[in-house]
Amino acid sequence: MNNRTLAIIKPDAVSKNYIGQIVKMINDGGFKILRMKMVCMSKKSAEGFYEIHKERPFFVELIEFMTSGPCVPIPLEKENAVEDYRKLIGATNPAEAEEGTIRKLYAESLSKNAVHGSDSDENAVKEIAHFFSRDELLNNK
Ligand code: CMP
Numbered sequence: 001m002n003n004r005t006l007a008i009i010k011p012d013a014v015s016k017n018y019i020g021q022i023v024k025m026i027n028d029g030g031f032k033i034l035r036m037k038m039v040c041m042s043k044k045s046a047e048g049f050y051e052i053h054k055e056r057p058f059f060v061e062l063i064e065f066m067t068s069g070p071c072v073p074i075p076l077e078k079e080n081a082v083e084d085y086r087k088l089i090g091a092t093n094p095a096e097a098e099e100g101t102i103r104k105l106y107a108e109s110l111s112k113n114a115v116h117g118s119d120s121d122e123n124a125v126k127e128i129a130h131f132f133s134r135d136e137l138l139n140n141k
Contacts, residue, residue, distance in 0.1 A: 005081040006127040008116035011069035018106045029088045031076040073131040
């Protein structure tokens with residue numbers, strides 16, 4: 001069964017012009033790109049998206065970074081989407097990411113780590129809804 005995950009190309013990767021390379025890796029990985037947009041997240045939007053991390057010591061840094069420039073949220077579909085996309089991007093900390101993964105190739109640090117990926121099917125649904133309406137996810141809209 002196909003399921004979905006949310007990729008975000010983060011501000012560090014956007015500002016370094018890595019959008020094309022990262023989208024190519026997503027395509028080559030067999031994911032269907034359902035939609036794509038470039039957005040500047042407001043503080044409120046970023047705080048809502050990362051609410052589960054609000055008690056963490058890095059929360060302020062995370063929000064400042066995610067609002068520092070445009071990012072590119074991309075809902076993806078594939079069998080086993082969440083797990084397969086997490087394999088494609090590699091560990092959260094690029095220093096620990098496997099060779100050939102998106103973060104190994106394009107991330108510079110734990111906080112500026114180039115891309116986001118949902119960690120469960122349940123969170124993927126919520127995260128996609130944060131950026132895309134039901135209408136936007138229909139083929140003919
Ligand atoms: P992401 O997959 O977007 O989910 C939460 C983000 O918080 C994570 O990627 C990292 O960019 C960031 N993060 C996690 N741990 C730390 C940390 N110790 N210091 C700074 N940022 C972190």
